[in-house]
Amino acid sequence: MFAYLPHTESEIREMLSGIGAASIDDLFADIPEDIRFKDRLGFEAGASELEVCRRLHSLSKANTEAVSFLGAGTYDHVIPAVVPAITGRTEFYTSYTPYQPEISQGVLQAIFEFQTMMCELTSLDVSNASLYDGHTAASEACALAINSTRKRDTILYSATIHPYTKQVMATYFSDLPVKLVEVPEKGGIVDLEAVKELLDDQVAALLVQTPNFYGFLEDYAGIADILHENKSLFIVSSNPLSLGVLKSQGEWGADIAIGDTQPFGLSMYFGGPSVGYIAAAEKLMRKMPGRIVGQTLDEDGKRAFVLTLQAREQHIKRERATSNICSNQALAALATTVYLSTLGKEGLKEIALLNMQKAHYLSERLLSELPVQLYAGQSFFNEFTIELPKPARQICERMEKDGFFGGVPLHTLHPQYSERLLMIAVTEKRSRDELDRYVECMKGALK
Amino acid sequence: MSTPEELKFQKSHEWVRVEGTTAYIGISDHAQEELGDIVFVELPELEDEFEAGEEVTNIESVKAASPIYAPVSGTVSKVNDDLEDKPELINQNAYETFIYALEMSDSSELDNLLSYEEYQKFLEEEAE
Numbered sequence: 001m002f003a004y005l006p007h008t009e010s011e012i013r014e015m016l017s018g019i020g021a022a023s024i025d026d027l028f029a030d031i032p033e034d035i036r037f038k039d040r041l042g043f044e045a046g047a048s049e050l051e052v053c054r055r056l057h058s059l060s061k062a063n064t065e066a067v068s069f070l071g072a073g074t075y076d077h078v079i080p081a082v083v084p085a086i087t088g089r090t091e092f093y094t095s096y097t098p099y100q101p102e103i104s105q106g107v108l109q110a111i112f113e114f115q116t117m118m119c120e121l122t123s124l125d126v127s128n129a130s131l132y133d134g135h136t137a138a139s140e141a142c143a144l145a146i147n148s149t150r151k152r153d154t155i156l157y158s159a160t161i162h163p164y165t166k167q168v169m170a171t172y173f174s175d176l177p178v179k180l181v182e183v184p185e186k187g188g189i190v191d192l193e194a195v196k197e198l199l200d201d202q203v204a205a206l207l208v209q210t211p212n213f214y215g216f217l218e219d220y221a222g223i224a225d226i227l228h229e230n231k232s233l234f235i236v237s238s239n240p241l242s243l244g245v246l247k248s249q250g251e252w253g254a255d256i257a258i259g260d261t262q263p264f265g266l267s268m269y270f271g272g273p274s275v276g277y278i279a280a281a282e283k284l285m286r287k288m289p290g291r292i293v294g295q296t297l298d299e300d301g302k303r304a305f306v307l308t309l310q311a312r313e314q315h316i317k318r319e320r321a322t323s324n325i326c327s328n329q330a331l332a333a334l335a336t337t338v339y340l341s342t343l344g345k346e347g348l349k350e351i352a353l354l355n356m357q358k359a360h361y362l363s364e365r366l367l368s369e370l371p372v373q374l375y376a377g378q379s380f381f382n383e384f385t386i387e388l389p390k391p392a393r394q395i396c397e398r399m400e401k402d403g404f405f406g407g408v409p410l411h412t413l414h415p416q417y418s419e420r421l422l423m424i425a426v427t428e429k430r431s432r433d434e435l436d437r438y439v440e441c442m443k444g445a446l447k
Numbered sequence: 448m449s450t451p452e453e454l455k456f457q458k459s460h461e462w463v464r465v466e467g468t469t470a471y472i473g474i475s476d477h478a479q480e481e482l483g484d485i486v487f488v489e490l491p492e493l494e495d496e497f498e499a500g501e502e503v504t505n506i507e508s509v510k511a512a513s514p515i516y517a518p519v520s521g522t523v524s525k526v527n528d529d530l531e532d533k534p535e536l537i538n539q540n541a542y543e544t545f546i547y548a549l550e551m552s553d554s555s556e557l558d559n560l561l562s563y564e565e566y567q568k569f570l571e572e573e574a575e
Binding site (some may be wrong): 313 | 486487495508509510511512514
């Protein structure tokens with residue numbers, strides 16, 4: 001298949017006249033004048049290919065490249081070459097929604113495999129074709145809980161979930177009769193005693209995250225039973241890479257598992273696109289949001305895949321729909337599917353262990369050789385939060401000059417966090433040499 | 448089993464068959480035909496309480512999802528478990544397949560319902 005099919009000038013004129021538009025600009029008439037970009041993009045019309053490439057190349061030099069210890073939901077992981085090799089195929093890259101199964105078996109099969117992988121990772125029964133990102137998935141999971149419990153309007157959420165998740169949830173429920181109640185943190189993790197105190201017959205669900213926003217691991221032993229006795233649901237958000245070595249959400253007794261699969265085959269992309277995953281117990285299947293692919297038999301008795309359970313969706317439920325998600329992150333989810341197929345179960349476990357080992361090597365060196373301490377004495381996966389003697393932002397600026405993105409100063413994500421808190425993520429990509437140089441670099445920055 | 452003429456109806460297409468203090472509830476033949484092939488019937492929980500007019504449950508067909516309202520107030524005393532595996536029973540015989548039964552809290556509410564003739568007349572008027 002051709003990667004690019006251009007239009008000729010006369011084809012463009014023919015199409016415009018066919019719809020009664022005078023120019024291509026007319027097609028953007030709905031965009032207000034005052035926000036339209038009117039400048040030139042820095043090129044003269046008719047610039048040669050060489051001139052354009054040269055200019056773009058010099059623009060790209062304005063970017064800073066550095067060894068990344070950034071995290072907070074988006075991480076610098078290895079992407080095997082097979083991932084872009086498959087997602088770049090035009091059959092996937094520019095394919096549309098698989099509403100016609102007879103011409104979309106490849107896409108549908110890929111999505112079915114994605115769903116299957118999410119169920120296996122989370123130890124839950126059903127999953128969907130993916131959501132926009134982890135924060136959307138959290139909001140949809142809360143909506144699913146509200147719609148699956150009778151006459152309950154309250155969601156308890158841990159203070160230790162990602163601040164962006166809190167913001168998206170607040171937006172999601174801003175016009176709905178839903179109460180969002182924050183459960184305080186204690187010692188860097190969710191205060192489970194406070195959960196017991198806040199639990200009443202209005203609570204539809206508790207939402208927690210492990211590894212939590214600080215990177216720390218949380219222990220949910222006994223919580224699922226307490227919630228279920230109260231007829232509330234248990235929603236657990238997890239970095240899916242951590243599931244390669246840590247307990248899955250299903251094993252914690254969660255009814256709904258959510259998270260973001262950016263660590264699986266997706267670049268950091270300045271923050272997006274990403275992929276949200278949601279998996280749930282079978283009893284919640286009929287109200288699960290988004291697209292679901294199912295396996296069936298065609299008229300010749302051969303296995304085939306189709307979009308299924310569509311009575312959940314907006315185009316059938318209309319004003320009675322419980323979610324207005326009617327799409328998925330198909331291409332990005334495909335990258336995740338290819339990544340997981342390439343790694344397999346053993347590979348996933350290996351990479352997860354590498355992440356943990358490298359993060360702990362770095363933290364041990366930092367804690368023993370520098371005047372810094374862990375924000376709380378908790379275990380962690382591949383990300384941890386430390387308290388510095390000076391504002392974290394300053395330290396990071398100095399480290400950048402030496403070629404390191406030293407981490408995420410938590411204060412920049414939300415003013416509630418102290419300016420001296422720095423969150424550091426270490427992935428399998430960081431070499432021993434990079435880790436050792438990081439330590440020396442931070443020593444210098446702290447002088 | 449009773450004939451449709453012995454049942455009471457709501458404009459939202461539910462029928463009621465009264466046995467003592469229990470109201471058995473299903474949907475009319477007109478409703479099942481409009482819905483098409485029924486693929487799923489959500490059953491309410493036993494002992495849940497509902498007011499007349501409240502949405503009790505949902506029926507899903509291949510092309511639509513329809514709410515089922517309580518014709519009278521009461522407590523769920525029975526549900527038709529056969530519908531879990533065979534939702535198509537409703538398509539096959541709408542008047543003999545109940546969905547759930549309520550222990551009525553106020554049987555005078557039955558007076559607010561339509562008779563079979565009134566329901567048929569309502570359907571004719573709707574069709575115009």
